[in-house]
Amino acid sequence: MSTARDELYDLAESEKDSSNETAKPSIKEDVSSAIEDYFTQQQETAKQAEQSQRQQKIEEQRAREQQELAEVSAVVKKSLQEEMAKDKQFAELVQNSDLPGGLIDYIAEVGDPEEAPLIVREIANNEEYKQKLKRSKTEVGIKRLLSQVRKTVLLGGSPQIPEIIKKNIPNYNYNNSPSDYDKDYMSDLAMRHGI
Numbered sequence: 001m002s003t004a005r006d007e008l009y010d011l012a013e014s015e016k017d018s019s020n021e022t023a024k025p026s027i028k029e030d031v032s033s034a035i036e037d038y039f040t041q042q043q044e045t046a047k048q049a050e051q052s053q054r055q056q057k058i059e060e061q062r063a064r065e066q067q068e069l070a071e072v073s074a075v076v077k078k079s080l081q082e083e084m085a086k087d088k089q090f091a092e093l094v095q096n097s098d099l100p101g102g103l104i105d106y107i108a109e110v111g112d113p114e115e116a117p118l119i120v121r122e123i124a125n126n127e128e129y130k131q132k133l134k135r136s137k138t139e140v141g142i143k144r145l146l147s148q149v150r151k152t153v154l155l156g157g158s159p160q161i162p163e164i165i166k167k168n169i170p171n172y173n174y175n176n177s178p179s180d181y182d183k184d185y186m187s188d189l190a191m192r193h194g195i
Helices: 004-086 088-096 103-110 113-125 127-135 139-154 178-182 185-192
Strands: none
Touching: 004 088, 004 103, 004 113, 088 113, 103 113, 103 139, 113 127, 113 139, 127 139
């Protein structure tokens, strides 16, 4: 028969064994969690370095774009000043119109410096364009309007393609009869490509 003392000893030994068994896995867990923390920290550091590098590239790109825009805007401004010096009516038109000051930058993005006086003249003389310019609240809207004005200026003030460009130029083709020469360019093109 075992006495109470023997039972206490048995209990103490079994508790020692169980504490040793739980201590061993906790050391392993501690080491593995420390390693995982180290790798997680390394990954975070790498992500932050990569993100800062991307941010730096974006800032450099923006700086280059701003510098290029400033250079082109200076050329457009010079072109407008030369036109104002040559043409006094243009100078009065620009001074009397309430065009925004940032328009030069937008013209620099959309057109060539030689076209700038024509674009400004067209906007200043056309009330519809002025109203559209005032209503445009975004850069995209202003650029779109200036592209439309530029196209109108380059086409000679008419938004449609001139008839002389649409007309078919007669070419020697034994399949065409002389009556076909009067068709417009688009129908002839469609006929040639079987559309």
